[in-house]
Amino acid sequence: MPQPKVKLVVTGDDFGYCDRRNRGIVDCFLSGGISNVSLLVNATSAEDAAELAKRHHIPIGLHANLSEGLPVSPDLEGSSLLNKDGVFHGKMGFRKVLQSGKLNMSEVETELRAQVKRFRDLTGHLPAHMDGHQHVHVLPEVREVFAQVLSDFGIMFTRVPVEPGLHSCTSLPSHLLDFYTQVEQDALQSVEVFRRHGIRWPDVYLGLSTMGQNMSVPNLKRALAYTLVSRTSLKSNGFTTPPHIVRNNDISTSDSDQPITAELMVHPGYPSHPQQGGCGQGPDDFSQSLDRQHELETLTNPSLLVFYQQQNIHLCAFKDL
Structure with a gap:
């Protein structure tokens, strides 16, 4: 088999969110549309998801959640992480509390440590990678704690959500x-922190511009084009991603004999039924949306799978990098 041009980790986020999301993610994996999953251990169907991953040999990591639903740790009564109802503050609420200094x-x-241990209890092993639900892991101060936890548990890989071509996406x-611009700025400032703790990440990140109805075979090809030209960009110093991300990541290399590594973040599934699923508060609009099934159908489109073969893009898991 020829050496791949690109080693692409296609990660299905929010595994465990509900039974229908689980079933859709498994169907997507078995059809070749994704190669990796990220588990929400505080979600209602996390135990089912862990069992499905074992049964189907699905590579699995941890989608650390500090923003949605109930905590895993029993020691957080009255915590600054929780609102008056005893649940996390939400995607933007978490950011507001962080900015307030409280x-x-x-x-x-x-x-975070409780969620890693819960992952180990569910799966029988530590996660091969760990990222943050709603990108909380790259936020100021949080990234320092996150990096230390990864380092202490020996978790080698994370996600740095800086997407080349994002700002030219008109849709x-x-x-x-x-x-997304704020996420990108936070991610750029996380690079030094992650590198200092010996944490690695793929050369290229994709997925912000291809979520939900924005996902189509042409849009995925457009996004993947940035990965396919990365080697030329590396050799010419015309980086498609910031130089300090590409150069200082242990995975990356300018050796033309080595494949470029990339992660594509996706959210396939079948839409949640009302009141079934979630992380302790029921499923949100995002999970009940038909966009989830749209992503599943796009990722398993035969023309996309043929494109991977034609371009010598090899789908793999973080453990294969």
Whole structure:
């Protein structure tokens, strides 16, 4: 078999969110649309998801959750991580509490460690990779704690959500582009922290511009084109991703005999039924949306799978990098 041009980890996030998401993610994996999953251990169907991963030999990592639903740790009563109802503050609420300076980082550490241990209890092993639900892992202060927890448990890989070509994507509404731009800025500032702790990540990250209805075979090919030209860019110093991300990541290399590594973040599944699933508060609109099934159908489109073969893109898991 020829050496692949690109080793692509296609990660199905939110595994465990509900039974229908689990079934859709497994169907997507068995059809060749994804190669890796990221588990929400505080979700209602996490135990089922872990069992499905074992049964079907699905590579699995941890989708650390500090923003949605109930905590895993029993020691967080009255915690700054929780609102008056005893649940996490939400995607934007978490960020507001963090910005106010009222978020206790020792409580963040307690919950992250509890989620790693819960993952180990469910799967029988530590996660091969660990990222953050709603990108909380790259936020200021949180990234320091997150990196230390990864280092202490020996978890080697994470996600750095800086997507080449994001700002040239015309299909994104302004409010999403503003949020993704902030995620990108936080991610760039996380690079030094992750590198200092010996944590690695693929050369290229994709997925912000191809979520939900924005996912199509042409849009995926457009995004993947940035990966396919990465080697040329590396050799010419015309980086498609910032130089300090590419150069200082232990996975990456400018050796033309080595494949470029990339992660594509996706959210396939069948839409959740109302009141069935979630992380302790029921499923959100994102999970009940038909966008989940749209992603599944796009990722398993035969023309996309043929494209991978034609371009010598090899789908793999983090453990294969």
